[in-house]
Amino acid sequence: KQEVTQIPAALSxxxxxxxxxxxxxxxxxIYNLQWFRQDPGKGLTSLLLIQSSQREQTSGRLNASLDKxxxxxxxxxxxxQPGDSATYxxxxxxxNEKLTFGTGTRLTIIP
Amino acid sequence: xxxxxxxxxxxxxxxxxNVTLSCxxxxxxxxxxxxxxxxxxxxxxxxxxxxxxxxxxGDIAEGYSVSREKxxxxxxTVTSAQKNxxxxxxxxxxxxxxxxxxxxPGTRLLVL
Numbered sequence: 001k002q003e004v005t006q007i008p009a010a011l012s013x014x015x016x017x018x019x020x021x022x023x024x025x026x027x028x029x030i031y032n033l034q035w036f037r038q039d040p041g042k043g044l045t046s047l048l049l050i051q052s053s054q055r056e057q058t059s060g061r062l063n064a065s066l067d068k069x070x071x072x073x074x075x076x077x078x079x080x081q082p083g084d085s086a087t088y089x090x091x092x093x094x095x096n097e098k099l100t101f102g103t104g105t106r107l108t109i110i111p
Numbered sequence: 112x113x114x115x116x117x118x119x120x121x122x123x124x125x126x127x128x129n130v131t132l133s134c135x136x137x138x139x140x141x142x143x144x145x146x147x148x149x150x151x152x153x154x155x156x157x158x159x160x161x162x163x164x165x166x167x168x169g170d171i172a173e174g175y176s177v178s179r180e181k182x183x184x185x186x187x188t189v190t191s192a193q194k195n196x197x198x199x200x201x202x203x204x205x206x207x208x209x210x211x212x213x214x215x216p217g218t219r220l221l222v223l
Contacts, residue, residue: 046212091212
């Protein structure tokens, strides 16, 4: 059974700093990994999807990396802004249909 | 404007009552999903559907039921058999299973 872990559960960072969020998974036989953002009381917004053949994927100030052999992914946020404050979740496919989610990292950017 | 909608935003259930949460998408996606989110537990899959008139149980299907009569719609019924229904319910869709999922805004269910 796939298990996905995100540590730390919460992170506070001063505005302007670069930061890294971590995601680890137990079964490395995945074909992609997704990062999502969730604002309080809202649905999830897809940020990045990395295919297993890729090592990195970039969108604006966000960069996600994937190392299947070690069962890890990181989400790098450059020049953090208060608007980046949210919970960030990673998810990997389980079988061909389902996603297994981590419990998320709650990020607070301090102005 | 393409997207996925859920209604209502808040729903109150009385003891012994069945309630139905609506999920509609106009993205022409084949796959649809229902998740439950509890504090500190992340998202757990309730039911999913890859095609009209077909659906499968997820990890926590007991006390829930679904239907998929139209491609655009995937309603979730929380039955009286679900003893702890208070949670945030999220609906999602994707072109096919395993691809990027797009989420609705969620329905918060509370028990009176």
